[in-house]
Amino acid sequence: MINRLLGLKISQSAEKMPVVAVTGPRQSGKSTLIQQCFPEHTYLNLEDIELRKFALSDPKGFLQNAGKKAIIDEVQYAPELLSYIQVITDREKIAGQFILSGSQNLLLMQSIAQSLAGRVAIFNLLPFSLQEIQHTDFALPNYEAYIFKGFYPRIYDLNLDPTDWLQDYLKTYVERDVRQLLNVGDLAIFRRFLEICAGRIGQLVNFSDMGNMIGISYQTIRKWLSVLETSFIVYTLQPYHQNFNKRIVKTPKLYFYDTGLACALLNLRNVEDLNLHFAKGALFENFIITEILKNQLNQNIPPKNYFWNASGSHEIDLLLDKGGRLLPIEIKSSRTISNHFFDGLTYFQSLSGASSTESYLIYGGDEVQKRSVAQVLGWKICTIFRCKISITFIKPARFSKRSPNPKSENRTQPLSSTATTLRTSFSKFA
Numbered sequence: 001m002i003n004r005l006l007g008l009k010i011s012q013s014a015e016k017m018p019v020v021a022v023t024g025p026r027q028s029g030k031s032t033l034i035q036q037c038f039p040e041h042t043y044l045n046l047e048d049i050e051l052r053k054f055a056l057s058d059p060k061g062f063l064q065n066a067g068k069k070a071i072i073d074e075v076q077y078a079p080e081l082l083s084y085i086q087v088i089t090d091r092e093k094i095a096g097q098f099i100l101s102g103s104q105n106l107l108l109m110q111s112i113a114q115s116l117a118g119r120v121a122i123f124n125l126l127p128f129s130l131q132e133i134q135h136t137d138f139a140l141p142n143y144e145a146y147i148f149k150g151f152y153p154r155i156y157d158l159n160l161d162p163t164d165w166l167q168d169y170l171k172t173y174v175e176r177d178v179r180q181l182l183n184v185g186d187l188a189i190f191r192r193f194l195e196i197c198a199g200r201i202g203q204l205v206n207f208s209d210m211g212n213m214i215g216i217s218y219q220t221i222r223k224w225l226s227v228l229e230t231s232f233i234v235y236t237l238q239p240y241h242q243n244f245n246k247r248i249v250k251t252p253k254l255y256f257y258d259t260g261l262a263c264a265l266l267n268l269r270n271v272e273d274l275n276l277h278f279a280k281g282a283l284f285e286n287f288i289i290t291e292i293l294k295n296q297l298n299q300n301i302p303p304k305n306y307f308w309n310a311s312g313s314h315e316i317d318l319l320l321d322k323g324g325r326l327l328p329i330e331i332k333s334s335r336t337i338s339n340h341f342f343d344g345l346t347y348f349q350s351l352s353g354a355s356s357t358e359s360y361l362i363y364g365g366d367e368v369q370k371r372s373v374a375q376v377l378g379w380k381i382c383t384i385f386r387c388k389i390s391i392t393f394i395k396p397a398r399f400s401k402r403s404p405n406p407k408s409e410n411r412t413q414p415l416s417s418t419a420t421t422l423r424t425s426f427s428k429f430a
Contacts, residue, residue, distance in 0.1 A: 002132055002153070004298075005132055006022075009299070014121075015095055018089035018093065018094060019085065019100060020100070021075075021116075022034055022099070023123070023232075024125035024232055025127065029153045034071055035071065038096070041067075041070055042066050043073070045074060059080050068094070072098065076104045086116055090119075104177065123297070125297075127150065127153060129298060130146065131298075144271045148162065148259075148274050150261060152258060166261055174233060175190070175191070177231055178224075178227055181230070190224070195265045196213055198256065201254060201286050202285050203254060204251045205252050207222050237252060237255060237305060237307050238252050239252065240306035240316075240319050249309035249311060253307055259283050262283060263283070280333060281332075287379075288318075304320065316348050328348050330344055330362070331363075332364065335363070335364045336365070337376060342373045345361065345373055359373065360377055363376065364379055365378050
């Protein structure tokens with residue numbers, strides 16, 4: 001059993017708030033988590049047709065039968081319940097009285113905003129994070145394996161073939177739910193749209209171009225993409241708008257919540273296919289950005305994540321806004337560090353005044369280095385961006401005969417055990 005980091009925050013909120021709502025993709029582990037956190041609550045799942053009919057036809061009677069405290073799973077199927085829940089919680093004032101979950105973010109959030117404002121704590125649970133899984137028996141040997149397999153819990157719990165399971169997921173969840181929301185007549189065209197999205201990971205969203213590829217309108221593409229966001233399939237990363245006296249791109253970029261799902265849509269059958277695919281670098285970028293997003297959500301920290309692009313000349317893959325402090329992050333899938341990886345960071349620092357101690361290169365290797373331009377982090381510790389990083393290099397008792405040239409560009413202190421010891425301390429962001 002893998003402990004979910006969000007569980008503690010959910011339990012703490014239920015000690016204060018009358019209603020707790022957990023949203024996220026289907027099969028992200030919502031039902032398992034809330035039942036573990038609240039084993040004494042009555043569990044009611046509105047995927048059950050009979051229960052759903054009861055809730056829709058007699059919401060007051062349904063809630064009376066639920067008992068004093070209840071979990072209502074897939075509550076978006078009966079949004080009428082929320083008005084009754086408001087009345088009950090206002091009258092009885094019991095902390096953690098109702099735990100709600102839903103897989104269709106927008107529908108649930110609209111209903112909550114109308115009925116439960118000020119009475120509900122809302123959390124988003126995504127599939128496993130790297131931080132949750134990398135020190136367990138389910139850990140994988142390299143980042144390519146994680147990208148290909150994805151992070152949906154059932155794949156790990158039941159040791160399922162990711163290709164088969166993810167294709168089934170697309171058929172039974174994505175296509176069914178999206179068709180219900182959009183009333184799409186031709187699922188083949190919608191499937192093609194999903195594949196186009198997967199092929200454009202990390203690229204600027206261009207509704208017209210995507211529509212031209214499959215013969216549908218700009219407006220339809222916009223609507224379809226909105227529903228994919230609602231269903232926790234894709235998300236957009238917004239550009240940072242402060243221009244620092246330069247022209248900047250103002251169009252968002254597209255990413256998937258799970259890279260395994262993207263690999264399935266790209267028809268990748270194994271890690272070898274991934275290694276040869278043109279989108280490997282984009283998928284690695286997607287993987288890192290989503291892991292940082294997961295850790296923010298697991299800490300219940302509202303994400304303020306952006307990218308920055310000076311009209312195509314220079315780009316920062318990820319920009320974290322920490323209350324006025326900007327943390328630029330470059331992401332490279334290569335296992336070998338090259339000096340040109342730092343070009344975008346150097347340019348951004350010259351315009352924004354961002355600190356080199358709070359600028360980062362995350363790459364496909366394992367080393368951690370403190371360079372004059374930025375901190376270099378291996379992919380395995382990208383999870384630290386829920387915390388503030390303080391990296392100190394301590395001189396050891398023994399030294400190599402030849403020390404690095406202190407004037408060399410992007411100089412780095414060597415990290416082998418005979419050369420230096422790395423001490424990393426963590427403190428939460430203010």
